[in-house]
Amino acid sequence: MxxxxxxxxxxxxxxxxxxxxxxxxxxxxxxxxxxxxxxxxxxxxxxxxxxxxxxxxxxxxxxxxxxxxxxxxxxxxxxxxxxxxxxxxxxxxxxxxxxxxxxxxxxxxxxxxxxxxxxxxxxxxxxxxxxxxxxxxxxxxxxxxxxxxxxxxxxxxxxxxxxxxxxxxxxxxxxxxxxxxxxxxxxxxxxxxxxxxxxxxxxxxxxxxxxxxxxxxxxxxxxxxxxxxxxxxxxxxxxxxxxKRLPAWTARRRELAHRYHALLKGTPLTLPVEAAYGESVYHLYVVRHTKRDALREYLTKNGIGCALHYPLPCHLQKCFASLGHKVGDFPVAERSAKECLSLPIYPEMTNEQQDAVAAAIKAFFATPAAA
Known part of the structure; x- marks a missing residue:
């Protein structure tokens, strides 16, 4: 699918x-x-x-x-x-x-x-x-x-x-x-x-x-x-x-996020967390893994859309070179940029589509590319 x-x-x-x-x-x-x-x-x-x-x-x-x-x-x-x-x-x-x-x-x-x-x-x-x-x-x-x-x-x-x-x-x-x-x-x-x-x-x-x-x-x-x-x-x-539709759309996003939590539990991915103080609206569902690029390539080849948010932190963007930052200045941001992958999540997404995303991810981790 x-x-x-x-x-x-x-x-x-x-x-x-x-x-x-x-x-x-x-x-x-x-x-x-x-x-x-x-x-x-x-x-x-x-x-x-x-x-x-x-x-x-x-x-x-x-x-x-x-x-x-x-x-x-x-x-x-x-x-x-x-x-x-x-x-x-x-x-x-x-x-x-x-x-x-x-x-x-x-x-x-x-x-x-x-x-x-x-x-x-x-x-x-x-x-x-x-x-x-x-x-x-x-x-x-x-x-x-x-x-x-x-x-x-x-x-x-x-x-x-x-x-x-x-x-x-x-x-x-x-x-x-x-x-x-x-x-x-x-x-x-x-x-x-x-x-x-x-x-x-x-x-x-x-x-x-x-x-x-x-x-x-x-x-x-x-x-x-x-x-x-x-x-x-x-x-x-x-x-x-x-x-007028936003409350219902938000509820569906949260439902899908919780389904992702359950579907992807036990995989090597780092899943999004929701802090005790907050209620997320899951504009994006972003997972992390050191093999991000290989996973992205695999999903794309198998018809699963995904995206990067964000592949290069602001301090390393060419337009901000005058600020004088270098690799290593903000290590958590830099690591996240290398590992983050946004999975499909939107109110119109069906459970069957989400199941297909999860199945493709699990299939990837069974391949040599994930080793």
């Missing part, structure tokens, strides 16, 4: 009629940039996260960039973050000419390790930006304590964690602000690009709203340098349709 890594077409078809109607309404009323559908989605997503405000953006990267702008970061400032995530987290920092300061990750959750943060703090540190990687919450309480002790801002990168919970409370509401991504492959994905900045702070909301729209609090009057980071009306409409 062939099993795709992701089935976005299947998800779209399952709600095609409602999507068509919602998008047609935008075509009919001409609300292509922001507008009523975006307003409605912003209110609904704020309620979903338990926040006071949600602002729609053209991407999660843009939302995080505006978050760093609101902190008035500039040359010489530093933001502590993880080297093991998608590069957009670091983009948000360097776009302000500040410096990302990396801290190694926890070997169990692969999230930023709170125990290693304080050693990286300098007089130039202005904020901490952890990532809820793969949909699993980072351990926030110790990070919040560090922020309070050193008077640092906390920005949550929740791009992969729509609906994830830390000690029973949705992520994205613990820091001054957070950024979410609605890239099509996310648990809540637009029909194109999209993102959101979430906050409980009135002043942050007002400034973020202005920065999103050319630095303007009043049309054609520009108080500061801003951006064209507005969400499209069609994306707001599509996200409004999908948000």
């Amino acid at each position: 062939n099993v795709p890594y992701f089935d976005l077409k299947g998800q779209t078809q399952s709600i095609r009629g409602e999507l068509d109607r919602a998008i047609a309404e935008q075509l009919d009323n001409g609300s292509f940039c922001l507008g009523p559908a975006v307003d409605a989605f912003e209110k609904a997503f704020a309620a979903y996260t338990g926040a006071k405000y949600s602002l729609g953006f053209n991407s999660g990267t843009s939302a995080l960039h505006v978050a760093t702008r609101i902190l008035n970061l500039g040359p010489g400032d530093e933001v502590i973050t993880t080297p093991f995530t998608f590069v957009a987290t670091s983009w948000a920092i360097v776009y302000t000419n500040a410096k990302p300061v990396y801290v190694d990750i926890d070997p169990a959750t692969m999230n930023l390790d709170p125990a290693k943060i304080e050693a990286a703090i300098t007089p130039r540190t202005k904020a901490i930006m952890p990532v809820h990687l793969y949909g699993h919450p980072v351990d926030l309480d110790p990070i919040l304590q560090i922020c309070a002790k050193h008077k640092l801002a906390l920005i949550e990168d929740a791009a992969q964690a729509h609906g994830a919970k830390y000690k029973g409370k949705p992520v994205g509401t613990f820091g001054a602000m957070s950024g979410f991504s609605f890239y099509p492959g996310k648990n809540l994905g637009a029909c194109g690009e999209g993102g959101a900045l979430v906050t409980n702070d009135d002043a942050i909301y007002k400034r973020a709203k202005a920065l999103r729209e050319h630095g303007s609090y009043e049309r054609y009057y520009h108080d500061e340098i801003g951006y064209n980071y507005r969400m499209e009306g069609i994306q707001g409409a599509a996200l409004g349709v999908k948000l």
Whole structure:
């Protein structure tokens, strides 16, 4: 049985009629940039996260960039973050000419390790930006304590964690602000690009709203340098349709993750863990093994989709060579990058498809390539 890594077409078809109607309404009323559908989605997503405000953006990267702008970061400032995530987290920092300061990750959750943060703090540190990687919450309480002790801002990168919970409370509401991504492959994905900045702070909301729209609090009057980071009306409409399904989709992802736990128990793979403090939404189901590349090749040849998240940590990316990092600086992140493999997991996946994935993995470990 062939099993795709992701089935976005299947998800779209399952709600095609409602999507068509919602998008047609935008075509009919001409609300292509922001507008009523975006307003409605912003209110609904704020309620979903338990926040006071949600602002729609053209991407999660843009939302995080505006978050760093609101902190008035500039040359010489530093933001502590993880080297093991998608590069957009670091983009948000360097776009302000500040410096990302990396801290190694926890070997169990692969999230930023709170125990290693304080050693990286300098007089130039202005904020901490952890990532809820793969949909699993980072351990926030110790990070919040560090922020309070050193008077640092906390920005949550929740791009992969729509609906994830830390000690029973949705992520994205613990820091001054957070950024979410609605890239099509996310648990809540637009029909194109999209993102959101979430906050409980009135002043942050007002400034973020202005920065999103050319630095303007009043049309054609520009108080500061801003951006064209507005969400499209069609994306707001599509996200409004999908948000209503997100709780059910999340429940199915968690069901599939627990089935993987059972199906793959006893194999040589290191399986994902769910810390006692968190509830993961399993944006990705990432296993680890020293024979990762051979396993990936075997699965691909046998019709099983899989992917790498992420094959090269940020500190070793060519674009960040000026930071002066070298192999060995963050060994846990580097080892994870060599061993991680993302298996198919999405709400439309059938039990039979998942059984086929597990069977193929077990078959691989019976081959000489796994020795």
